[in-house]
Amino acid sequence: MRNRLFGAIGLGAVALLLGSCSGDLPQNTFDPAGPVAQKQADLIIPVLWVAAGVFVLVEGGIVLIALKYRHRKGEERTPPQTHGNTRLEIGWTIAPALILAFVMVPTVGLIWELSERPADAMHVTVKGYQWWWGFEYTDPEMTVGYGSSGPIVTADTLVVPVGQTVDLSLEAVGGGARDAEGEADHAVIHSFWTPRLFGKQDVVPGHEGNIVFSADEPGTYWGQCAEFCGLQHGRMWFRVVVLDEAAWAAWVANEKTPGAEPSSALARQGMDLFLNGEFDGGQCIACHAVGGTEAGGIAAPDLTHFAAPTHECFAGCNWDTFVNGEPNLDDLKAWLRDPGAVKLGAKMPDYGLSEDEIDAIAAYLYSLT
Amino acid sequence: MASVSVVAPSKGLVRRPMATGGFWSWFTTVDHKKIGIMYGISAFVFFVIGGLEALLIRAQLYQPDGTLLNADQYNQIFTTHGITMVFLFVMPMAAAFFNYLIPLMIGARDVAFPRLNAFSFWAFILGAMFLYSSAFLGGLPNCGWFCYAPNSTTDPTSGATFYALGLLIAGIASTVGAVNLAVTVINLRAPGMSLFRVPVLVWMGLVVQLLLVFSLPIITVALFQLLFDRRFNTAFFDPTRGGEPLLWQHMFWLFGHPEVYVLILPAFAIFSEILPVFSRKPLFGYQFVVFSGIAIGFIGFGVWAHHMYAAGLGPVANTAFGISTAIIGVPTGIKIFNWMATMYKGDLRLQSPMLFCIGGIMMFVIGGLSGVTHSIVPSDYQQTDTYYVVAHFHYVIFGGGVFAFFGGLVYWWPKVFARMFPERLSKLVFWLMLIGFNLTFGPMHILGLGGMIRRTYTYPEGLGLTLWNQLATVGSFIIALSVAIFALGAIASFRKPKGLANEDPWDARTLEWMTACPPAAHNFDEIPTVHALDEFWHRKYAEDKEGRLVRVPAGASDHEPDGHGVALAIHLPSPSFWPLVAALGLPVMSYGVIYSWWLIGIGAIITVTALMGWAMEPSVAEEH
Numbered sequence: 003m004r005n006r007l008f009g010a011i012g013l014g015a016v017a018l019l020l021g022s023c024s025g026d027l028p029q030n031t032f033d034p035a036g037p038v039a040q041k042q043a044d045l046i047i048p049v050l051w052v053a054a055g056v057f058v059l060v061e062g063g064i065v066l067i068a069l070k071y072r073h074r075k076g077e078e079r080t081p082p083q084t085h086g087n088t089r090l091e092i093g094w095t096i097a098p099a100l101i102l103a104f105v106m107v108p109t110v111g112l113i114w115e116l117s118e119r120p121a122d123a124m125h126v127t128v129k130g131y132q133w134w135w136g137f138e139y140t141d142p143e144m145t146v147g148y149g150s151s152g153p154i155v156t157a158d159t160l161v162v163p164v165g166q167t168v169d170l171s172l173e174a175v176g177g178g179a180r181d182a183e184g185e186a187d188h189a190v191i192h193s194f195w196t197p198r199l200f201g202k203q204d205v206v207p208g209h210e211g212n213i214v215f216s217a218d219e220p221g222t223y224w225g226q227c228a229e230f231c232g233l234q235h236g237r238m239w240f241r242v243v244v245l246d247e248a249a250w251a252a253w254v255a256n257e258k259t260p261g262a263e264p265s266s267a268l269a270r271q272g273m274d275l276f277l278n279g280e281f282d283g284g285q286c287i288a289c290h291a292v293g294g295t296e297a298g299g300i301a302a303p304d305l306t307h308f309a310a311p312t313h314e315c316f317a318g319c320n321w322d323t324f325v326n327g328e329p330n331l332d333d334l335k336a337w338l339r340d341p342g343a344v345k346l347g348a349k350m351p352d353y354g355l356s357e358d359e360i361d362a363i364a365a366y367l368y369s370l371t
Numbered sequence: 372m373a374s375v376s377v378v379a380p381s382k383g384l385v386r387r388p389m390a391t392g393g394f395w396s397w398f399t400t401v402d403h404k405k406i407g408i409m410y411g412i413s414a415f416v417f418f419v420i421g422g423l424e425a426l427l428i429r430a431q432l433y434q435p436d437g438t439l440l441n442a443d444q445y446n447q448i449f450t451t452h453g454i455t456m457v458f459l460f461v462m463p464m465a466a467a468f469f470n471y472l473i474p475l476m477i478g479a480r481d482v483a484f485p486r487l488n489a490f491s492f493w494a495f496i497l498g499a500m501f502l503y504s505s506a507f508l509g510g511l512p513n514c515g516w517f518c519y520a521p522n523s524t525t526d527p528t529s530g531a532t533f534y535a536l537g538l539l540i541a542g543i544a545s546t547v548g549a550v551n552l553a554v555t556v557i558n559l560r561a562p563g564m565s566l567f568r569v570p571v572l573v574w575m576g577l578v579v580q581l582l583l584v585f586s587l588p589i590i591t592v593a594l595f596q597l598l599f600d601r602r603f604n605t606a607f608f609d610p611t612r613g614g615e616p617l618l619w620q621h622m623f624w625l626f627g628h629p630e631v632y633v634l635i636l637p638a639f640a641i642f643s644e645i646l647p648v649f650s651r652k653p654l655f656g657y658q659f660v661v662f663s664g665i666a667i668g669f670i671g672f673g674v675w676a677h678h679m680y681a682a683g684l685g686p687v688a689n690t691a692f693g694i695s696t697a698i699i700g701v702p703t704g705i706k707i708f709n710w711m712a713t714m715y716k717g718d719l720r721l722q723s724p725m726l727f728c729i730g731g732i733m734m735f736v737i738g739g740l741s742g743v744t745h746s747i748v749p750s751d752y753q754q755t756d757t758y759y760v761v762a763h764f765h766y767v768i769f770g771g772g773v774f775a776f777f778g779g780l781v782y783w784w785p786k787v788f789a790r791m792f793p794e795r796l797s798k799l800v801f802w803l804m805l806i807g808f809n810l811t812f813g814p815m816h817i818l819g820l821g822g823m824i825r826r827t828y829t830y831p832e833g834l835g836l837t838l839w840n841q842l843a844t845v846g847s848f849i850i851a852l853s854v855a856i857f858a859l860g861a862i863a864s865f866r867k868p869k870g871l872a873n874e875d876p877w878d879a880r881t882l883e884w885m886t887a888c889p890p891a892a893h894n895f896d897e898i899p900t901v902h903a904l905d906e907f908w909h910r911k912y913a914e915d916k917e918g919r920l921v922r923v924p925a926g927a928s929d930h931e932p933d934g935h936g937v938a939l940a941i942h943l944p945s946p947s948f949w950p951l952v953a954a955l956g957l958p959v960m961s962y963g964v965i966y967s968w969w970l971i972g973i974g975a976i977i978t979v980t981a982l983m984g985w986a987m988e989p990s991v992a993e994e995h
Binding site for chain 2: 081
């Protein structure tokens with residue numbers, strides 16, 4: 003029957019997905035790249051096989067019964083009027099219960115294992131805004147060497163060393179930025195998820211959620227907000243950039259210093275606009291911070307190392323910061339022209355910047371390696 | 372019964388409408404059958420509206436970075452699709468079946484409180500219109516059907532306010548209807564019809580009503596809190612002022628999970644009625660089917676936090692709710708095995724109601740199996756909030772529920788409309804729907820496991836999601852085609868003259884088929900005395916010593932099909948327009964909450980006046 007055929011196709015497709023390679027599907031939960039996602043996949047895959055077995059037995063049974071006992075034309079048959087069978091009933095109550103009990107043992111074990119918070123972990127606070135992610139490296143050795151010596155702060159990309167256990171504290175933040183209509187962002191519930199590294203944990207205002215994970219290989223792993231959090235929930239992406247030991251040391255050293263001084267005249271002009279310009283009564287520095295300057299806003303992404311190669315994407319990863327290794331000026335300029343046109347409801351209003359101003363500010367931002 | 376237009380000089384405030392036929396009689400009717408039909412038609416209309424919303428969703432997601440809808444429009448559409456299908460389609464469609472069938476199946480003349488029944492319907496329809504009016508008043512609700520705080524309390528549009536008020540009205544409708552039907556089942560059964568002689572549909576109806584009675588107060592409180600946070604700046608869900616966002620989630624799902632069984636038990640009820648008829652065998656393990664339904668009802672209150680594994684309740688809560696989620700799979704499995712055993716060695720007539728049931732059970736099995744995987748908590752951290760969950764609950768509620776409804780519609784069509792539903796068309800509907808359904812929702816398992824989140828208006832290229840989304844979109848349009856053909860079939864059936872050659876076309880088992888098609892207003896000329904489960908069947912057939920069927924010779928039975936005679940001295944509740952007026956005040960008050968305090972007063976006056984008129988009007992008008 004056709005429904006069985008479709009079931010078989012569905013199972014085949016799952017099998018296909020199980021065996022597919024990582025390059026194709028950056029958010030494939032069956033292509034784990036760290037121990038947490040690995041354990042989560044290892045737990046469900048045997049369950050799916052058990053479910054597949056039950057599926058074949060039950061659906062096959064229904065189809066067989068339907069075919070075998072179907073009424074044929076001209077046939078006179080009076081079926082036996084069976085009303086029930088207590089032994090059978092007890093049997094098919096106990097059998098599924100046993101299967102489920104069997105499955106629940108490793109499940110409960112892993113629930114507790116994943117809730118442990120090891121002492122040697124690196125600590126990062128993840129901040130969920132409407133609609134982008136910020137990251138603060140809260141360990142004492144991760145403070146910057148300028149200004150008030152605060153923690154290293156990044157936006158949109160979480161950079162971690164390979165193999166290092168990371169303990170994420172999750173925090174929902176809002177109330178700072180306002181969109182073109184004057185509507186503030188709010189601290190709402192988000193959910194932090196990197197399918198190939200770890201499952202979801204909600205970011206609930208007033209609660210501190212946490213995730214412990216590590217990554218097995220250097221590389222970039224895609225993630226996104228998984229709990230509906232308003233208008234642009236669908237585009238609240240981020241990336242986890244995993245570096246090897248040498249690259250990590252270099253990254254930390256760079257992050258501890260302020261962004262480079264702009265070298266070109268255009269970029270210096272942009273710096274001046276960024277730090278001192280007023281546009282429609284708004285200022286860049288009211289919301290954005292650039293380390294080593296007086297720009298100290300905290301409501302919007304920190305731009306200290308906007309042009310660092312690890313800062314792969316921006317504005318909730320709506321666009322890549324670099325295309326083929328070159329600055330992606332087109333998308334940055336489109337963003338500066340009218341953020342709401344790129345991402346409806348973005349909490350950065352259109353400040354009516356002129357093309358010259360946009361060119362200068364873009365040059366400045368790309369000087370911030 | 373001919374339409375009578377007598378105006379009785381009533382003791383009430385105004386003249387009482389007495390017409391039982393004609394267009395306007397539908398607005399004053401208290402007949403459970405007419406109310407059932409109105410529930411059915413409205414539910415079907417909302418099914419079509421919700422379906423069109425689904426087509427918009429699927430069209431938007433046909434390709435990466437779709438531009439048919441923007442984020443704002445998409446959020447409104449997916450929210451309204453959910454609210455419509457849950458509260459305005461499945462629940463009222465179940466109410467249609469229960470309203471129409473329960474009194475007939477238990478040998479009653481009407482429900483316990485006929486005017487309350489009319490009030491439920493009008494409150495539901497007015498609540499639905501109130502909800503949809505938001506489309507013209509600043510936008511449809513956009514917070515998801517779960518409407519999580521504090522996103523819902525801080526959203527600048529009025530969508531969540533309409534959501535809260537609309538669902539409060541619908542909740543009043545459901546609570547009133549639930550009490551009514553529960554009392555009907557408990558009090559109005561025919562002589563001899565003990566609780567273990569009622570059809571499974573009546574049992575499941577009772578369980579559903581009790582689930583509603585106990586779960587709706589929880590969502591009512593939560594909706595008031597949401598409304599107060601939005602309109603009066605209270606802080607129930609605002610952590611910066613001492614509130615608690617998770618409070619909403621607990622209350623919503625403490626209602627929301629029993630609600631899932633409110634949605635699916637009617638399907639189980641329909642399967643359990645149709646399978647025995649078309650297998651020509653009694654339901655296997657009647658008592659186990661009934662008790663497993665009751666068990667599902669109870670355990671359904673203990674699994675709510677499996678919607679919240681990722682909310683950070685801690686390992687103790689996640690362990691407890693993981694285990695309870697696994698446990699609820701057991702009674703569900705019992706039902707499936709009993710249905711299989713009912714078909715086993717039967718004489719299966721694979722007519723379209725039976726096809727819908729077999730297909731529905733098979734689809735439900737898939738949804739049940741994926742449901743069991745939700746008890747694997749650590750893995751569910753990966754699957755929750757993805758399309759895997761979307762696939763799961765559509766296999767349950769569409770695969771189980773909607774297939775059951777279509778089977779039930781075709782099966783009881785001759786009872787209600789005295790015409791057969793065209794069999795060829797309904798078979799075509801079944802096969803198209805089965806194909807379209809699997810093509811739509813099957814790929815969503817893969818989308819979810821491949822990392823596609825729910826409630827997203829877009830997805831980027833390069834995630835490998837495009838092909839599966841395209842298949843799903845194609846499938847959704849096949850479903851739409853099948854529903855359109857069903858509507859054509861319905862129209863085609865009405866082009867044939869009224870009247871059936873055989874008023875028991877399926878050789879059925881239960882009391883409703885002892886009445887005329889359609890049943891007279893009073894249902895039964897004489898209330899039957901019940902001697903057995905499947906009373907009607909036992910009046911037609913006896914079993915010999917080997918358990919084989921023997922037809923009882925015609926005329927030897929002490930009862931012939933009923934309802935053709937003239938009703939003598941049967942006092943039926945008289946029509947009344949007070950229920951409609953009382954319900955009319957509810958949306959007026961709701962608009963008042965949003966726009967003007969004066970409107971609240973006006974709405975309150977309308978409702979209170981109507982309730983006064985209602986109270987002073989006798990249930991049965993005096994005869995002259």
